[in-house]
Amino acid sequence: MSKRITFILSIGILGVLFFILSFPLNHWLSQTMPRHQLIQLPLMLVIGLFIGYQNKNINITNLPWGIAILILALFSLMFWMLPRSIDLTVVYPWFNRVMHLHIVGVGFFISLVFRNIMFEVQMAFLLMLSAMLIATGAVLKTFAILLCSSFTIEQQHETGLYLLSFGILLFVVTLFLFFKGLGKVSNQRSSF
Amino acid sequence: MLQENPAEQKRHKKLIVIWSVTFLILFPVLIALGLLMRLNQGEVFKIDPGTFYALMTLHGLGMAGVLFSFSWAALFYLIGTRYIKLNIGLGYLVYLLVLIGTVGLVIASLIGKFAAGWYLLYPLPFKGVSWTGWSTGLTIVSLIILGVAWLLGSLHVVYALAKEYGSFSNLMGWQYLGKTEPEKELPSIVLITTASLVPAILSFIVGAVFLIMNLMQHFEASLTFDPLLLKNMVFFFGHTLVNVTMYCCVAWVYVLLPEFTKRDWKVNKVVVYSWNGTFIFIMFAYFHHLYMDFVQPVSLHYAGQIASYMSSIPATVVTMFGLIVQVYHAKIKWSIIPMAFLLGMAGWAIGGFAAVVDSTMSINKILHNTLWVPAHFHTYMLLGVVLFILGFLFYLAHNNKEERDAVKPGLGFWTFVFGASGFLLMFYLGGMKSVPRRYADYTGIDIGNVHETGALLAKTAGGFVIIVLIGLLIMYGSLFSKLLKASK
Numbered sequence: 001m002s003k004r005i006t007f008i009l010s011i012g013i014l015g016v017l018f019f020i021l022s023f024p025l026n027h028w029l030s031q032t033m034p035r036h037q038l039i040q041l042p043l044m045l046v047i048g049l050f051i052g053y054q055n056k057n058i059n060i061t062n063l064p065w066g067i068a069i070l071i072l073a074l075f076s077l078m079f080w081m082l083p084r085s086i087d088l089t090v091v092y093p094w095f096n097r098v099m100h101l102h103i104v105g106v107g108f109f110i111s112l113v114f115r116n117i118m119f120e121v122q123m124a125f126l127l128m129l130s131a132m133l134i135a136t137g138a139v140l141k142t143f144a145i146l147l148c149s150s151f152t153i154e155q156q157h158e159t160g161l162y163l164l165s166f167g168i169l170l171f172v173v174t175l176f177l178f179f180k181g182l183g184k185v186s187n188q189r190s191s192f
Numbered sequence: 193m194l195q196e197n198p199a200e201q202k203r204h205k206k207l208i209v210i211w212s213v214t215f216l217i218l219f220p221v222l223i224a225l226g227l228l229m230r231l232n233q234g235e236v237f238k239i240d241p242g243t244f245y246a247l248m249t250l251h252g253l254g255m256a257g258v259l260f261s262f263s264w265a266a267l268f269y270l271i272g273t274r275y276i277k278l279n280i281g282l283g284y285l286v287y288l289l290v291l292i293g294t295v296g297l298v299i300a301s302l303i304g305k306f307a308a309g310w311y312l313l314y315p316l317p318f319k320g321v322s323w324t325g326w327s328t329g330l331t332i333v334s335l336i337i338l339g340v341a342w343l344l345g346s347l348h349v350v351y352a353l354a355k356e357y358g359s360f361s362n363l364m365g366w367q368y369l370g371k372t373e374p375e376k377e378l379p380s381i382v383l384i385t386t387a388s389l390v391p392a393i394l395s396f397i398v399g400a401v402f403l404i405m406n407l408m409q410h411f412e413a414s415l416t417f418d419p420l421l422l423k424n425m426v427f428f429f430g431h432t433l434v435n436v437t438m439y440c441c442v443a444w445v446y447v448l449l450p451e452f453t454k455r456d457w458k459v460n461k462v463v464v465y466s467w468n469g470t471f472i473f474i475m476f477a478y479f480h481h482l483y484m485d486f487v488q489p490v491s492l493h494y495a496g497q498i499a500s501y502m503s504s505i506p507a508t509v510v511t512m513f514g515l516i517v518q519v520y521h522a523k524i525k526w527s528i529i530p531m532a533f534l535l536g537m538a539g540w541a542i543g544g545f546a547a548v549v550d551s552t553m554s555i556n557k558i559l560h561n562t563l564w565v566p567a568h569f570h571t572y573m574l575l576g577v578v579l580f581i582l583g584f585l586f587y588l589a590h591n592n593k594e595e596r597d598a599v600k601p602g603l604g605f606w607t608f609v610f611g612a613s614g615f616l617l618m619f620y621l622g623g624m625k626s627v628p629r630r631y632a633d634y635t636g637i638d639i640g641n642v643h644e645t646g647a648l649l650a651k652t653a654g655g656f657v658i659i660v661l662i663g664l665l666i667m668y669g670s671l672f673s674k675l676l677k678a679s680k
Contacts, residue, residue, distance in 0.1 A: 063279070063281050063282060063285065064281065064284075064285050064288075067285060067344070071337075071340060078404070078407070078408075081408070082408065082411050082412055083412055083414075084411075084412065118279065118282070118348070119351060120282075120344065120347040120348040120351045121344060121347075123347050123351075124340070124343045124344045124347050127343065127393075127396075127397050127400075128340065128343070128397075128400055130397070131397050131400035131401045131404060132400075132404055134401050135400075135401045135404035135405045135408065136404075136408070138401075138405065138417075139405065139408055139415060139417075142417070142418065143415065143416070145414070147412070147414070147415070171397065178347070178351075179359075179360050181351065181354075182350070182351065182354035182359050182360045182363070
């Protein structure tokens, strides 16, 4: 199979996946907060990442642009973590789809930037992402009042717990990767 | 050791000159804010409390940010021109982000009147009546931008060092702890940079979590958080940042002073033990800021006292001993550069001692939130970090050893040191007389003669600040032109 056909096929599969998640499954995924925040959103990000990964022709090699895109991506993701935004996405399916498209876009650009950017910048991005997840998780887990009227308090706490755990895990893994990276460069150096 | 590449060196020099000129412009402006505050406390003129606290916020955030940024930039220059190849593009990006963050803080404080103090003590940023809502958001976003810049810069330096000197354990000098001598010598600047920047990286992340939580509350007013948790987070971030600023400066003194004394200042077992101790304990020392928080577990208070002693004493003692070995009977020409480094070390030791005194619980009961606190941190900032920076700037402005030896500490330098010492003395005397800190004025204090003493000391301190500014201006006369010439 030629590369072009593989590319078209994979983009097609990702498109179908996006459609399924955003249309037929949207109602079910929007019923509870964990489904919405922990399944639908991350999957959209993964779709975006894969689309970017498949696009070998587009490259962002300029360091300042790359960093600027990553910072913008993080700031824009924060919008979808606000309780009011989450409420609107559940009430209005079209608003939910705006969010889906945005998150796919974010994933796409992150993927384009990540494959060429310096290791240190990758680590900085992952550390900031973990900070965001920890902050959001802490908010949802500890707040005793219902933040999103479309969900229940138990769902809110459950989502918060998972986000907090995932944030801490990402933080630890990133630190591990960073120190492993330090070890790796030293091995490369000694093998010269 | 790095192979010399003239074009690369020139690019590095251009970047550090840009940093230097920015520092030289911002620093006296921030001092002027402090002067206005002291003169208001001294009842020379009247500023409304809202403006006073806005100035205090900008002075605190600005100084902490500018001093750390410059100490990092100087490390970036020294490491990038002597030891390893660093990405200058990233250096410029860090500069740009720091500039954007600083402009944001200036707008938030001077136009939006944001006045919650550098530590944004939760929930104060959301309760203030003297500042606009948008200024809270702008301050938080500006601090996030600064945090991103520092995180990127620190990660890059540490990672690039690892490329040259090996894994994290090598950077921390653990190879010196074995029985055999290490194959490759580890420069002291590498050890101290790693011991400083890695805790800084961790503190930036905690700071980021803190700021994001604040930003969420800014957008969603119904949110509330545990104030004690957020206080712990902000002091972990802020206390570590300020300490790391000093250690970054010490790192470059380890490299530059030997050029004047002609004696090596090498890494050995004792140096490794002391800086590894600092690396660990620096992260727990901040607990001494929370002694008065009765809901904080008592065990953490004890941990804070122990960590405060352990993080500062070993590194200080070992460095001071190293310094004495460096200068004792050395045929050194006491130009302004080694003199600034020597006095800077003294400032570190005196300010550090005052800090350790205040971190002792039984004493903290008396000195807590008195002028003793600004006394100690102004000592190691103004007579420590700033002297190191001035020494570094004079080093940078002169291109060879002869020129560097020839710049004597003249009128400007001694005026600065005299003014700074007098200014600090007023803080210490205020602390001893129980004059509280963070008071816009002392008119409402009806206890003994605290009001009169506080006002008199503040007025006198204002006079000394003017002397500091005059000293700086005299030094600027030669510094500016030489710095710009040196970059060509």
